[in-house]
Amino acid sequence: SQQGEEDPQALSIQEGENATMNCSYKTSINNLQWYRQNSGRGLVHLILIRSNEREKHSGRLRVTLDTSKKSSSLLITASRAADTASYFCATEGRDDKIIFGKGTRLHILP
């Protein structure tokens, strides 16, 4: 599998529910970031978490990082229709190389 694999590939939930997306990677990293991409638009930065951090919050977003499992999760609480988008994780490896995953397509149902 690729570095920075998101799981699931697609997720549909009811508005108001929480959405959780996961990202797994293979090699050691300096940091990991989550981005959102609305259909046909550029990517928007959400959160950066460094390798020595375990959890970060930003509004309704919560990101965790488990370096022992080489995984990260993005939790969106109290989802809204505007959260419908694709979400990507991106890792920066020790070699400074940047790799994006394929993304999770999140669909918030009214």
Added chain:
Amino acid sequence: DTAVSQTPKYLVTQMGNDKSIKCEQNLGHDTMYWYKQDSKKFLKIMFSYNNKELIINETVPNRFSPKSPDKAHLNLHINSLELGDSAVYFCASSQGSGRFNEQYFGPGTRLTVT
């Protein structure tokens, strides 16, 4: 004001042609990037420039040549276009080089090669 802009937004061209995509950022950042997003949404970095100098050059065919006339611009020129070059190309910028600082992305250029 648009932070990172790309032109054109859409580009349809035939195989074998040469085309350029332009990118400009007005954020005062010193690092700029080009990414390719294929039809499966997979996003891959192609190039990175810091202060007009190439710092990342991933495995990209020689037909792709970035040009950075100044810190605010990073253009992508593609020679002898092939069908597989069809994708959305994103330009991005960040403050700082080497480390993966927050990147600001442009709206993308959808390239279709026929």
